[in-house]
Amino acid sequence: MRKARARSLTTAVLSAVTLACAIAGSGVAQAAAKPDGACGPVMFVVPGYQDGGAQKLLDPALAPGGADPVRIPYPNSAGDVNLYADVDAGVANLRTALYNLYVTYGCDLDTKVYIVGFSLGALVAGTVLETEPPGRNVQGVLFADGRRQPVESNWPGDPGGLIGHLPVPGPGGAGFRPLDSFRYPTLSLCNGPNSGGGADLICFGGTNLDSYFSSHPYYSFEVGNELNIHGEGPYPFNLRNRVIP
Template identity: 75%
Template sequence: MYFRRGWRTAAAVLMLWSLLAMTCTATASAAPARAANACGPIMFVIPGYQDGGHEMLDHAPAGANPVRIPYPNSATDINLYTDVDAGVANLRTALYNLYVKSNCDLGTKVYIAGFSLGALVAGTVLETEPPGRNIQGILFSDGRRQSQESNWPGDPGGLIGHIPVSGPGGSGLRPLDGFKYPTLSLCNGPRSAGGADGICFMSSITDLGGYFSSHPFYSFDVADELRIHGEGPYPNNLRNRVIP
């Protein structure tokens, strides 16, 4: 008698849970989707080694809010491979927070600006970020800068692209159609003050030892460079300029 009464009680509990589950499912499916927020423009800035190029934070285009992406780049952080990986992860987290946690719509204007070591971080994300967002990249002295679509005949491309093993940020020069989003890539050439930047315009530098001491002057004025060279869209998602 006790067994049968216990069985009936258990059956009743199971029926109640089933009804609750059906009610919750119906309520969840009926709930309207949360509307995405219309957010203002933002510029994620990834400086280089020892914070080189941090001046980009003071020159955001079109009133964009500049946000620094932290990653290991101090004098004691000399493992370029893991440093770039950490920067990539932090930049992806910032984009996730923008689109998911802050619920900003995909039309939100996003600028991603990087210099040198930071350009390897930014370039990796610009190559791999899912399509359908409103993103514009700008790279100063990208070590994997490709040689095609350049305004300089015989452009050699970036140093890391010529290293026979995989360098920080990947292996080889970036392919012509590698970027998922419009990207302006800038490099000081032989006519620049101080000569060519051997990181993005491979010259006499033959190893990563020159990575820390070979950059001629850049203005880091993101807004002005985009005004001069134009924002995307570009053919093949790339505008590849040697300056001046």
């Protein structure tokens, strides 16, 4: 029963986000009534370019703690090549989903929320994890974050994400994310040189934004399993920064 109620809530949150995107600029907002029952755990998922990673990230069987996955829509199709504007749109939509959860539907701040992003979606999710007000029960998971820190890493000499190597601000901001920048515990995962496909140039030392238009193979996208392996927070500096394998 609790699972059904939680799924009802997260479906309503997604509907409200989608509706808000569709009517943006109209000044009119409508939302479904809050479902009955407790607010269950939810996982807001921001896939990568062309929905990279979405199939597994949105599979409830692979989610942690019985959380219901909810896709955050944003411009990420083959025709959406303004990465800066696309990230900004995703950030706005993820913030809308959180607003709906806590305000529109009145879910308690103790409601377990996972915020998960991959590649371009990791820039979206990471920005919100850096700026969301404190005091909520949030856990972040980032796959292939382009602003990934070179610190608090299990890899000596870790070069960090490609945006930290660009001479100008990239999509999602300028430079590496500062250590201690996340407001909530965040697990950041990146394929290193020993992975099946070699180092992922989005999060490990790349210098070319064209990497965002290519695939990043060999991530499991099994959020529940990754958290079992690396642990949920709290972490020192709110960050667990891991190169895999």
